[in-house]
Amino acid sequence: MSQKMFVQAINEALREELRRDPNVFMMGENLELGMFGAEAGLYEEFGFERIRYTPISEAGFTGLATGASLLGMRPVVEYGAASFMYVAADQMISVAGRLRYATGGDVCVPVTYLAMSMGGGGAGPQHSDNICSLFVHYPGFKVVYPSTPYDAKGLLKSAIRDDNPVVFAYDIRSAMVKGEVPDEEYLVPIGKGDIKREGKDVTVVAAGSTNTMALEAADELAKEGISVEVVDPRTIKPLDKELILSSLEKTGRLVVCLDDYRDSSFASDVAAIAADEGFKFLKAPVKRVARAQVPPPYTTVLEREVMPDKDKIARAIREVLQ
């Protein structure tokens, strides 16, 4: 075991899978620079054939990834910021996500999409989006959304080996998070959640960076005698519903956190599942802590108004306990 940063864990996963399988290759803009650390050193090791830096053509290279995957390649597509994926939306939603179905199972599309949300970093109205809920909404995708370096590495390796389109969502606010990462090879299975902290009074379901915030909130509330259970779904599609419902059965209270717009979001889905399948466990209304329905502002004093954070999560926990 050694301490690694989240981006280093992503880098290790990419490097290991590129070494393991000659069908794995990457496409994206400025990949040769290893801009944010995730791709550091990959171009030097694998060269242009495998680390294909592209023109600014998100729809184009996303389509190329689909095509290449039909013949058994395993492209990993990097978008820099998840907001840029909107340009590729048609190629993802209408093509990659439904080609297998449209062919009655004759083809599969083993593509991994790296989607970093820049929310919370002052990136402003057009660069801050988190696209994770979109790909929960539209059919055909798996969506992983890790919060720790351990999960990031294990889930990314699983995503690359998966035969389906997988969106690997993560937050820039997680990029510098440090944690234990084993030196030996391991995988984290897609579709399995994890209890990051056990508790008995309230269940907090939180993905990505909000999981880290929820753990900090739980530490703070523990001093007041409030026992918070923090569930990390790790994969938001398919969702480990059993884990969430069994935690809810224990605590009877639920707060759902997500660094994506609140309406029609993954957080709303979890609240709906609680109402639908966990109604008998609920002792209080379900609260969602997610982004407000405004474009993310640039300046910090405004941005923190609309983004989820530790204090907003702690407030919501207190509310469901009243």
Added chain:
Amino acid sequence: MLSNEDLIEMYEKMVLLRQAEEKLVEQSSKGKVWTLLAGVGQEAIPVGTVKALGPEDYWEISHRGTSDAAARDGVDLKRLFAEVHGRATGYSKGKGGNMHVEAFEAKVLPMLSIVGESIPVSAGVALAQKMKNTGGATICFFGDGASNQGVFHEGLNLATIWRLPVVYLVQNNQYAVSTPASYAVSVKNISERAKGYGIPGVTIDGNDVLAVYEAVSEALKRAKEGEGPTLIEAITYRWYGHHAGAGADEQMGWIYRPEEEVEEWKKKDPVANFEKKLMAQGILTEEKKTQIWDKVNKQVEEAVEFAESSPFPDPSEAFTDVYTDLVLP
């Protein structure tokens, strides 16, 4: 050099596509298949192309010309018809239908029905062919309308800078639903757009099967030699409107092309003109012609019979084939 047998085979395939497509139009008017985008009048392009393809090559068909796929050896007309009739025995078990025709096992890539989408996807297939060193190339069909989509530019640019073994063939049938290419395309010939990528662009008579064969052969050769893409514009015309069936568009009040224009183009019938040519050269005889038409009509009837007698998929099939390993409600 094409032998007489090759020419007869090409003629037979054109007759097959004509008769198959007309049959589907008929089935559509009877409500037996869903809305159809018929390619009657455009048969020379798929047939000339298929003749030029090698067994290692992939072919992305456009969303007009449901029967086009049947031109390729190894494609089963029965399963193709079953798919369009929404049956479990179809290539995609009735899930894709006439706007996602495919025969992947015969290297006919799944048709994509939002125009332009296939342009980068086929470049990706070509990228895999190049990375895997298969020696093959990919040809992608699309319509004049697709040449105005943004991904046309992205796909052609990427394919060119990476010298991918891909050939782009635009079936310019002069209308994108109702919008004339003469209005919507910024240049006279779509092939002129090739200049913007520094690749060869040629405009050919899309109703001349031999011209198609020659242009595609040359472009495939260039692609396989690592020279990158070629843009072929094949000028043609769809006899029916956007929707299949005589007067189908007009019934909806969609009137956008003069009748004389349609009649003029029917004189340029690719099947009849090729037939005349082969007859004049003594390659095709009346007797052989009758034989071919009888054979084809029987084949088409059998395909209809197979499709109509095939079961619809079990309702539980609605949930399968989204993922390789998961069934979600």
